[in-house]
Amino acid sequence: MKLFRGIADGKPFYYREQDGTVEIADIGIDADGRMSAVGFHAANFEAAVLPCAAPSKIVCVGRNYAAHARELGNEIPAEPLLFLKAPSSIIGNRAPIILPLQSSQVEHEGELAVVIGREAKNVDESEDPNKYVFGYTCLNDVTARDLQQKDVQFTRAKSYDTFCPVGPLIETELDTAELSLVVRVNGEIRQKGSTSQMIFDIPFLLRYISSQMTLWPGDLIATGTPSGVSKLNPGDICEVEIEGIGTLENPVIENPRRL
Secondary structure, three states, X not given: OEEEEEEEOOEEEEEEEEOOEEEEEEEEEOOOOOEEEEEEEEEOOOOEEOOOOOOOOEEEEEOOXXXXXXXXXXXXXXXXXXXXXXXXXXXXXXXXXXXXXXXXXXXXXXXXXXXXXXXXXXXXXOOOHHHHEEEEEEEEOOEEHHHHXXXXXXXXXXXXXXXXXXXXXXXXXXXOOOOXXXXXXXXXXXXXXXXXXXXXXXXXXXXXXXXXXXXXXXXXXXXXXXXXXXXXXXXXXXXEEEOOOEEEEEEEEOOHHHO
């Protein structure tokens, strides 16, 4: 089920487009205790589109594709390398990525993102981690590579405003074991991989991360990026396409203060 997120009358909601009409999702708790669309009702107004997620935190997994780790001269990690992006970096589909004044090497990193649907803490081997998932979306972990290398830790390089495009929607029913992931810049393929190439798969990541921090409904886990990252320039159009979800598209613009 493909769900968008919008706003009307000052209130955010999830919705689907059905036969040319907008149907608002009634979000409730399913039999597994998970946030889910439990029904729909018709809406006779036009919905303003919002970014498809509004997380309390964005947990990212670094170097989760071996080829990407190697292209940056890094070792393959023995356990997941975690870092956080600021929630204020989120933008939606077709919103512009703004290049910061402080960086001259901003790069794309297309990723599959997990949207949490239920409080998850210390998920153990006896549980099915999928019951904690609301759905999946495309994410671009935009990175100021020169600042990442300068700072060593990742916070500044990953958290500029507009550095976390997500969307265009959430797919709630998806087998993520082997999905194609392609990133294009101006129509040219830059990254191409499969989720089957992840070093640590999604069930492992849900257990690992929840053993360290409580995951709340709406939180995002960015699961890593394939090789092929490259520089973004003003005027570029960057697309992240994931099989079964769709295409996240964002233009790249110069910081207005530089003009």
